[in-house]
Amino acid sequence: MDRRLIAAFERALGAEAVLTGIDDCLAYGYDNSSYRANPAMVLLPTRIEQVQAAVRLAREYKLPLTARGRGTNTTGASVPVERGIVIGFERMDAILDIAPGDRTARVQPGVLNGDLQAALAPHGLFWPPDPTSAPFCSIGGNIACNAGGPRAVKYGATRDNVLALKAVTGTGELVEFGARTSKNAAGFDLSRLLIGSEGGLALVVEATLKLSPKPAxxxxxxxxxxxxxxxxxxxxxxxxxxxxxxxxxxxxxxxxxxxxxxxxxxxxxxxxxxxxxxxxxxxxxxxxxxxxxxxxxxxxxxxxxxxxxxxxxxxxMAARKALSPALRSLASGKINEDVVVPVSKVPALVRFVEALACESGLTIVSFGHIGNGNVHVNVMYDKADAGQTATAEACAGKLFAEVLRLGGTLSGEHGIGLAKRPFMAQAFTPETLTMMRGIKQLFDPDGILNPCKTLPE
Amino acid sequence: MDRRLIAAFERALGAEAVLTGIDDCLAYGYDNSSYRANPAMVLLPTRIEQVQAAVRLAREYKLPLTARGRGTNTTGASVPVERGIVIGFERMDAILDIAPGDRTARVQPGVLNGDLQAALAPHGLFWPPDPTSAPFCSIGGNIACNAGGPRAVKYGATRDNVLALKAVTGTGELVEFGARTSKNAAGFDLSRLLIGSEGGLALVVEATLKLSPKPAxxxxxxxxxxxxxxxxxxxxxxxxxxxxxxxxxxxxxxxxxxxxxxxxxxxxxxxxxxxxxxxxxxxxxxxxxxxxxxxxxxxxxxxxxxxxxxxxxxxxMAARKALSPALRSLASGKINEDVVVPVSKVPALVRFVEALACESGLTIVSFGHIGNGNVHVNVMYDKADAGQTATAEACAGKLFAEVLRLGGTLSGEHGIGLAKRPFMAQAFTPETLTMMRGIKQLFDPDGILNPCKTLPE
Structure with a gap:
């Protein structure tokens, strides 16, 4: 990256918040998907003003800015654009306050889900979203992809458990959506809109979470x-x-x-x-x-x-625990989709997947959160075999088409990112996608926030 | 209204869907607030295409279009603009399907909350929002104002209990937001944005509701x-x-x-x-x-x-039942606000209200949904007394300022409408209001959908 550009970011954020070393950049170029890219710069702000400054500079220089929690995303949503900028929130990791009487906690986006749960435990409270990656994924990341987990069946996913957000839009403005109360009917609710938007609308810099009493x-x-x-x-x-x-x-x-x-x-x-x-x-x-x-x-x-x-x-629990290593030993490649269908349609989906396995000759394994109709379909294939890889990808396409035909949705908790982006045009009408694009344009007029994600080309 | 205009609407929607008689218009000019206005035309569509046609014509002629369920709103949100158009959804009142295994129901907006509950009862299910007006308020109206009720403390308000919406935007486009599943992480969630938007963004023509098993x-x-x-x-x-x-x-x-x-x-x-x-x-x-x-x-x-x-x-229950008639007999005027504060701040709010009653000489009565911090503050005054009326209005202003100081919000379940619109600029930052105005502009570029409501001037 141009030396003058780097200097501009260092002046605005402080040198300690700007990494450009090739090794540093490498470490921020991938997530838990198969995608990767090499960012030219990594920003690690500690204050909201630095986030605003970063967005304003990125906008001035038309540089893509990809938000990152801890990179546990499985759809490539936190993989940067090649030679773009990563803005990582790992240093904004303070639990700002816990109000047990109000059942709320106010946190910075870099707080780890597991650390929050540990801090809530003495109050007899917990925050319901419980993705498998809970010990090492961030609240900001949970918000970006609307994370769920097995307990969503009773307690809801992230969107059901966030009350208010502070965020920096694609023009560097600080906005505050929602209210710190469990009921709110004032104005347009933009907080739920940001949840699941994969860092494409605004960068969340503070969240007020709705807590639940922890069952004994x-x-x-x-x-x-x-x-x-x-x-x-x-x-x-x-x-x-x-x-x-x-x-x-x-x-x-x-x-x-x-x-x-x-x-x-x-x-x-x-x-x-x-x-x-x-x-x-x-x-x-x-x-x-x-x-x-x-x-x-x-x-x-x-x-x-x-x-x-x-x-x-x-x-x-042995069966469940034995499954993951068994999958790993089975094949080098795995396409793991987290589709959702109405609960009554799960048997039809499983029958379809069985037929798909027969027809393709691949092993396909289904398990997941059936109370929500959220099925993790794992298509196993040999990465070294181009034919099998193509077959596996074709299976994913057929799976999505069937899920939509059954009245379902492309993702329950992993998001769209890069992986499911090509299928969005099948899932939504042109009019609906136009409205989503309008929302993107409103929040991020120059398209610098996590471009090429979520919405189809 | 110009005869040619009326004829245009009659051609587009059919004559049976268009009312222009002065008595008909009168009946659609008020809600359960103290506001009223005289619409020039009332449209009563039965099909989605008629709603689209109505919006397109209203846009062509730049006529304000106010959506109406059954007019039980208490903030004037369903009161039309003087000489504008009311679009009433009372004839779109079909329960399209109930899927007990999926815990969902798909309904048209004119279905009454109470009628839905009756239809769900044989399945052992219910839809949680339970405003006092449940027997005669519509689901569309519940969605427009994010209705709550006493059971929201356990089951959530309307925004927590709607999965997907079909709606007609201010340009007449039909859009579909959300998914018919209890988990969804695909794309931007615009369904929650419409909930509580008081008919100012789009007209809801179909809703998929999230149901709960009814306790025995x-x-x-x-x-x-x-x-x-x-x-x-x-x-x-x-x-x-x-x-x-x-x-x-x-x-x-x-x-x-x-x-x-x-x-x-x-x-x-x-x-x-x-x-x-x-x-x-x-x-x-x-x-x-x-x-x-x-x-x-x-x-x-x-x-x-x-x-x-x-x-x-x-x-x-006697105390609760005795309260409403007691209030009515106490004074001719009542300002009923449904403010919300964090639960721990309710005592501070009640102390403030007691001091306000002393200072103003008015009787002020507080009750409500304390588990959500949602307090109905009733300022009682003599309508015939201009001094008392002004004092009561000043009390409401002071109340809102204190609620915001305590970290609360202007409304828990009644909405903003006309009544609280002047206080929105105190509740939200200019940057946040700018974003809300941008959203309004995106959905309704000519500002024909329920203008002069929700957002401040």
Whole structure:
């Protein structure tokens, strides 16, 4: 990058906030997707004014600016533009205040999800979004991609658990959206619009989060089913009664087989598995689990195990734990999509995926958050084999088309980023996309904030 | 209105959808606020294409178009512009489908909240927003003002319970926002932006609602406190544990005195009253109420009554029921504001209101949804007395300033409309208002949709 440009950023932000070394830039060029790019500069602000200054300079010089939390995104949303700028929020990591009586916390975007949970625990509170990456992903990143996790089925995802945001727009203006209260009917709600916008509208510099009281105890039961249909009927029964499970996860037959045969889990053969968690008062948990087991029971249910001890609980988690390493050992390449369909359409989707696996000759493994209809479809392929790679990519395209046909959506919690961008034009009408582009233009008139993401070309 | 204009609308929408009689227009010129105006035309479409045609014609002739559900709004948001057009959605009142397994319902905007609840009951489901006007207010109106109600403390308000919207923008384009699934991280979320926008961005023509399983039983306990502070401490205890009450209402000392002395309720003197409702399985409700009573108990608690029978339940509601007629008999004028402050700031707000009552010589009565910090402040005055009227208006201004100083917001569930529009510039920074105006301009470039509402001049 031009020496004068670097000097301009150093003057505006202070030299300590500007990295241009090739090794530093390399470390900020990728996320948890398969995409990567080489930024020319990394900015690490500590104050809101520095964020504003960075945006104004980037705008002046028409340089693309990609926001970054901790780079755990799986769709390439936090991968910069080649030779562009990364603005990382890792140094803005203060928990500004926790107000237990108001059930709110005010945080900077760089606070790690796990660190926040630890700070909330002494107050008996938690913040519901619980992505697998919680210990090392940032709240700002959670907001950017509308992160979810298994407990979203009861407590909602990020968009349901943020009350107010301060953010810097693409013109460097500081705006404040939402209110620090759990009800708000004043003016246009722009806070939910920023959530899930992948850093393409404004850079979040402060968030007021909605907290929930932490249940004193949690316990899980495991249910095995003859087929996906009978498991889905159990899900319908479980979701139609008021004691919403705090987790409602599933594995399809392929996932189960892999967990047993490759992962070594001690688990019988079955058409589908449900993990059903309840939370609440420890004294009432056994009764709650018995009630949940009653709803899980029904035609096609092969076995229900309610573990008594913590050791037994851990043993039941074995299938889930065995699955990830099993997948890794299976093939070098994995396309992991987090599509969502209406809950009643999950069996149809799983049948479609089974047919797709037969037709393509690839192993495709489905599991995920069935209470929300959020299915992680993993298409396994050999990276070194160009034919298999192309087949896997074609499978992803067919999957998206089917998901949309079933009334679903492209992403439940991972976002669009680079990976699903080509499919946005199938998911939304031209009029709707025009409106989204208008919103982008309004917040970021020069298109410097995370360009080439989210919206299709 | 010009005869040729009327003919143009009749050609486009059909004569049966166009009313111009002075009596018809009169009936659509007011809502549940003190504002009124005389529209020149009322349109009552039955199909989306008619809504699009109406917007296109209104745009061509630069005529203001105000959306109307059933006119129960209390801030004037559904009062038309003088000689403008009302577009009423009462004939688009079909429940398009109910999908119990997906916990969703798809409805036209004119469906009444109460009719939807009745249709959902056989499925064991309900839609959480429960404004007092539920039997005769429309879902479209609930969406326009982000309606809440007492049960929002546990289940959220309208914005938390809508998944997807179809709407017609100010240019007549049909757009579709959100997804029909409980998780969605695809693209910019414009559905939440429309919720609470008071018909100023787009006209909602279809909504996919998020439903909840209906608890089999509900019961309430009544707790009396020495003062507002000890009641607020009980609220903090109740909200810090996971069994969130399904209602958490309060009355201040003035409200209680009125209910007893004017309304004739059999209730002891106290500094504050809480009504605490629990819901769930009938077999477990007594235990839940005992637990909630335990949290309600504490320093300053004078009395807790857990009613055993339904008759006793009804008796406990007496104070609340006595309050409304008592207020009506007290004075001819009432300014009813639904401000919100962080829950911990409710005692400070109530103290401020008491001081304001002393200083102004007016009776001011506070009650409302304390679990959300949502306080209905009723300033009572004699309408015939110009001095008292001016004093009451000045009180409202002082109240808003204090609410904002305490970190609160102008409205929890009634919206901004005409009534609170002048205070928006105090509530939001100029940069934030500029962004809101940009959004308005994007959706409605000619400013024909409900002009002169929500945003300040």
């Amino acid at each position: 105890a949690r316990a899980m039961l495991r249910a095995l089913y003859r087929d996906m249909e009978s498991a889905a009927e159990a899900v319908a029964r479980l979701m139609a009664q008021p004691d919403t499970p705090s987790m409602l996860e599933f594995m399809d037959a392929t996932a189960l087989r892999l967990a047993r045969e490759v992962g070594g889990a001690d688990i019988p053969d079955a058409g589908a598995l449900l993990m059903i968690e309840g939370d609440g008062d420890p004294a009432q948990l056994p009764e709650l689990l018995r009630r949940l087991a009653g709803f899980a029971q029904g035609d096609g249910c092969l076995d229900i195990t309610i573990p008594g001890s913590e050791a037994e609980q851990a043993q039941l | 039983a509900r019961a309430m306990l009544r707790a009396l406190y020495r003062d507002m502070e000890s009641a607020a401490e009980a609220v903090a205890r109740l909200m810090a544990q996971p069994d969130t009450p399904s209602m958490l209402e309060f009355m201040d000392a003035t409200a209680l005195r009125l209910a007893r002395e004017v309304g004739g309720a059999d209730i002891p003197d106290a500094g504050a009253l809480l009504m605490i409702e629990g819901d769930g399985d009938p077999a477990q409700l007594p235990e839940l109420l005992r637990r909630l009573a335990g949290f309600a108990q504490g320093d300053g608690c004078l009395d807790i009554t857990i009613p055993g029978s339904e008759a006793e339940q009804a008796q406990l």
